[in-house]
Structures are given as C-alpha cells and as structure tokens.
Amino acid sequence: DTGVSQDPRHKITKRGQNVTFRCDPISEHNRLYWYRQTLGQGPEFLTYFQNEAQLEKSRLLSDRFSAERPKGSFSTLEIQRTEQGDSAMYLCASSLALQANTGELFFGEGSRLTVL
Amino acid sequence: EDKVVQSPLSLVVHEGDTVTLNCSYEVTNFRSLLWYKQEKKAPTFLFMLTSSGIEKKSGRLSSILDKKELSSILNITATQTGDSAIYLCAVVKYGNKLVFGAGTILRVKS
Numbered sequence: 001d002t003g004v005s006q007d008p009r010h011k012i013t014k015r016g017q018n019v020t021f022r023c024d025p026i027s028e029h030n031r032l033y034w035y036r037q038t039l040g041q042g043p044e045f046l047t048y049f050q051n052e053a054q055l056e057k058s059r060l061l062s063d064r065f066s067a068e069r070p071k072g073s074f075s076t077l078e079i080q081r082t083e084q085g086d087s088a089m090y091l092c093a094s095s096l097a098l099q100a101n102t103g104e105l106f107f108g109e110g111s112r113l114t115v116l
Numbered sequence: 117e118d119k120v121v122q123s124p125l126s127l128v129v130h131e132g133d134t135v136t137l138n139c140s141y142e143v144t145n146f147r148s149l150l151w152y153k154q155e156k157k158a159p160t161f162l163f164m165l166t167s168s169g170i171e172k173k174s175g176r177l178s179s180i181l182d183k184k185e186l187s188s189i190l191n192i193t194a195t196q197t198g199d200s201a202i203y204l205c206a207v208v209k210y211g212n213k214l215v216f217g218a219g220t221i222l223r224v225k226s
Contacts, residue, residue: 004158033214035216040218040219041218041219042120042122042204042205042206042216042217042218042219043159043204043214043216044216045213045214045215045216048213056213091158091159093158104150104161104164105161105214106161107158107159107160108158109157109158110157110158
C-alpha cells in the first residue's frame, strides 16, 4: 500500500499520560500536514512541514503538543500530559508542493485518541 | 477570522433523490475551494474549484463555485446508499493552509 499510513489507529490513555502518533506519508511527497477532527466537526489545521522544516503551527497547538519530521520523511505528533479535551481523531495528510498549491491532500486513516 | 460554513448540517434522503449541499466562506487570501467525501476513514478528494461559473462533474456529482457570492454547491443526482458520508468543504489559502467547514452528514436510505 503506497498511501499515507498512521499508527496507532486507536489509542486509549489515561489523563496525564503522554502519547505519540506516527505518520508515514506517500514516499515522494515533501509536504506533510497534521489535522485534528472532533465529532461533528471538520478537520482543524494543526501544523505542516515542508521536508523537515515545520512551516506553520496553529494556535490550537498548545505547548503540550509537539510535532517533528526529522528526516523529511515520517512525522511524529506527541501530546504530553493528555487532557480529556484532546480526545479526537488526528489526521495526517501529505502532498507534493505543487499539489498543495492546488489543495489536493492525501489523507491517512487517522489515529483516534480517547483520553479517559 | 477565517470561516467556512456548510449547510445543511445533516440530511436524510431516499435513494434516487437529488441533493444540493452548500458551502459559504469568508477567508483572506482565497486560492481555491475543495470538496472531500469522508466515510468512516480519511477524507477523499472530490473536486477542486478555482474559477467562478465553471462546473466540475464526476459521474453523478457536480460542483460549481461563485466567487462573487463566496459560495459553492455540490450536487448529487440519483443518490445511492453508497453516497452516505460526510461531505467536507475546504478553502485553500495562499500559503497552502486548508480551512475546513464542519461538514454535511448525508444519509441515503434505501
């Protein structure tokens, strides 16, 4: 499968624990995006990378959230000291820069986080 | 603040019906408007619209953008149960950020 893959698909954790999600984009894609989606809402932008550089971060991304893409390939999104309000689907998407200019992103199937 | 509003929020129709989904936007630095379909998994791309008045079609789905009215519609004719999904509208801004609407939940009953 050459699509965007995310791991884990589901994560249940207790409040206060740290969690990390991984995203492997389509191999030739240099842009990688993280979105968060809660029930009944569209995806909300969190951050995006071009290669290894993090170019933009949403104000939704509090200091408990950190994202990295160290080698310009896979990315990780870490949430420290999780809160119940962090419960959501975390979507990763990738694109080539040209496609990003036209808007077509290729989404992974998401990592669903439940914080008890 | 950028805003993308979709209506209706949810819709139930019978197979064979035609539906029209609406998307209006107020964003700075508009570049294009996208429609995505989201079933239980990731959103999948349907259409990209950049110019007013030019209809994009794919089978039973079609969409058009009105930049004067800052809106777009997505039409689905002869609906099928497989059309049941959340339909997301997103605006692409210069700088490549997508701003999504909350989506319209469509349920097609057999």
